[in-house]
Amino acid sequence: MNPAGDDSATTTTTTTTEAADGDLQRALEASLRDVGTMSAQEQDRLTIDQLNDIVATIAQEQPMVGAKVGISEALAAEYAENPMKGFALGIDILNAKYSAMRRVRKDGNCFYRGFLYRYLEALVLAQQQQPTTIPELVRIREVVKGSKKKLLDVGYDESAMDMFWEMFAELLDQVPSLTPDALHLKLNDEQGVSNHVVWFCRALSATQIKLNADRFAPFIMGEDGLADVDKFCRTEVEPVNHECEQVQIIALTEMLQVPVTIEYLDASGHPSSIVFPEGAHPTVKLLYRPGHYDILYDTTD
Amino acid sequence: MIGWAKRLRKELQEVRQLSVEDEPDIFLRVHEDSLLEWRAWIRGPHDTPYADGVFELEIKVTTEYPLSPPTVRFATPVFHPNVHGVTGEVCVDILKSEWTPAWTLLAACRAVRAVLEHPNADSPLNCDAGNLIRRGALEEFEDLARTAVAEHALREIPSSGATPSPGSDKPRLRGKHQGSCFYWHYLLALSPIFGVLIMQAVSG
Numbered sequence: 147m148n149p150a151g152d153d154s155a156t157t158t159t160t161t162t163t164e165a166a167d168g169d170l171q172r173a174l175e176a177s178l179r180d181v182g183t184m185s186a187q188e189q190d191r192l193t194i195d196q197l198n199d200i201v202a203t204i205a206q207e208q209p210m211v212g213a214k215v216g217i218s219e220a221l222a223a224e225y226a227e228n229p230m231k232g233f234a235l236g237i238d239i240l241n242a243k244y245s246a247m248r249r250v251r252k253d254g255n256c257f258y259r260g261f262l263y264r265y266l267e268a269l270v271l272a273q274q275q276q277p278t279t280i281p282e283l284v285r286i287r288e289v290v291k292g293s294k295k296k297l298l299d300v301g302y303d304e305s306a307m308d309m310f311w312e313m314f315a316e317l318l319d320q321v322p323s324l325t326p327d328a329l330h331l332k333l334n335d336e337q338g339v340s341n342h343v344v345w346f347c348r349a350l351s352a353t354q355i356k357l358n359a360d361r362f363a364p365f366i367m368g369e370d371g372l373a374d375v376d377k378f379c380r381t382e383v384e385p386v387n388h389e390c391e392q393v394q395i396i397a398l399t400e401m402l403q404v405p406v407t408i409e410y411l412d413a414s415g416h417p418s419s420i421v422f423p424e425g426a427h428p429t430v431k432l433l434y435r436p437g438h439y440d441i442l443y444d445t446t447d
Numbered sequence: 448m449i450g451w452a453k454r455l456r457k458e459l460q461e462v463r464q465l466s467v468e469d470e471p472d473i474f475l476r477v478h479e480d481s482l483l484e485w486r487a488w489i490r491g492p493h494d495t496p497y498a499d500g501v502f503e504l505e506i507k508v509t510t511e512y513p514l515s516p517p518t519v520r521f522a523t524p525v526f527h528p529n530v531h532g533v534t535g536e537v538c539v540d541i542l543k544s545e546w547t548p549a550w551t552l553l554a555a556c557r558a559v560r561a562v563l564e565h566p567n568a569d570s571p572l573n574c575d576a577g578n579l580i581r582r583g584a585l586e587e588f589e590d591l592a593r594t595a596v597a598e599h600a601l602r603e604i605p606s607s608g609a610t611p612s613p614g615s616d617k618p619r620l621r622g623k624h625q626g627s628c629f630y631w632h633y634l635l636a637l638s639p640i641f642g643v644l645i646m647q648a649v650s651g
Contacts, residue, residue, distance in 0.1 A: 342514070
């Protein structure tokens with residue numbers, strides 16, 4: 147039932163990532179410098195206003211999910227001036243392994259958004275070639291149908307969750323009539339369901355963590371050395387725009403039973419790839435650079 | 448965004464089904480048929496200086512809801528470290544950085560009521576209230592809070608919500624006369640503290 151299981155949770159958390167959408171984080175830190183004289187609540191208010199401004203600016207400047215671009219075309223220029231040559235080496239390796247990538251908006255939702263986009267895109271492509279409903283679409287509909295009871299079982303309010311659940315289910319129902327282009331427009335529509343279905347992935351991830359609290363607890367230790375699973379979900383998983391760590395990734399892949407490969411590009415010169423759960427053969431592949439996820443396409447895609 | 452109306456209709460449906468027994472201390476309703484504006488009345492929690500009062504909350508929602516939080520302010524003036532003395536703005540984590548779409552308007556009202564019960568004096572919106580608590584002048588703080596309750600709060604939750612509350616039409620503390628009156632009350636209560644400070648300054 148549970149493809150990741152205890153072992154994969156144990157092995158993967160040792161590489162827990164610094165979760166922060168770089169741009170967002172830097173802008174926030176800069177905004178916090180000159181506020182020494184204000185009361186703490188005024189500072190909070192300012193910070194939140196500024197965070198909202200930053201998110202709004204990012205929304206204007208970056209599409210939720212960009213067009214397909216070549217790996218070196220997209221990344222080489224970005225790292226050309228970087229003194230750490232490991233990045234350039236890593237990009238060459240990725241360029242040989244992958245054909246293209248899509249940039250995902252840096253608003254803290256990049257993992258959930260990239261994961262969901264690529265999964266749905268692959269589903270649409272596979273369904274387009276078949277006259278009848280493909281087994282994966284049947285399966286995921288069942289998973290989502292069954293998720294409602296789980297959400298309520300872990301204590302979510304039905305009146306809060308229904309809309310998200312319905313939107314996700316409706317989107318899956320539309321898959322047979324969608325083309326990849328139509329899906330792209332839909333998932334980039336600021337006024338549409340995109341942000342709602344992305345948030346639903348957070349709720350699914352949190353639900354899986356709560357349902358398996360004993361197993362996840364050791365990896366979500368608080369500063370006091372205690373693991374408060376509910377608090378972790380409330381403060382680290384559910385809030386919109388809150389970055390994602392490996393615990394959330396494991397939980398979401400388990401809940402949907404959709405595996406993911408993550409390629410880590412850093413200054414080492416050797417991108418490392420991790421598969422959740424171990425041993426799976428994911429269609430969804432994401433590029434991770436400290437603080438951010440983008441979508442990767444195999445040379446065969 | 449298309450989600451807001453769907454979601455708020457669902458919440459409305461739920462709060463309409465609530466009986467007084469289900470939710471004896473909170474009454475939430477839509478304001479003048481706009482799903483984007485709501486009113487709530489919350490009963491002050493037991494064993495607090497607010498226990499005898501009922502407080503009206505003004506709740507506003509944008510079309511970004513529930514991905515963005517509602518804004519909540521006290522329409523009834525209240526003396527509390529985390530409620531702004533002039534605007535009625537209330538500082539609650541879940542309405543700010545910790546908002547998640549899993550919360551509902553009713554949950555937000557419960558959180559605001561919890562703030563009345565657990566004032567956080569360390570990061571006050573109302574510095575006077577915060578300072579009294581921080582200095583350990585709890586009696587003075589509670590006296591002032593009770594005075595404000597006696598002066599501004601309702602005694603009972605409106606039964607249908609159709610009756611406008613006496614407090615809601617009054618000008619708030621930004622009204623010049625009322626404002627000075629209100630501050631006068633707690634300046635009086637603060638005077639012993641000022642006295643002590645002056646004495647210390649003189650003797651030092």
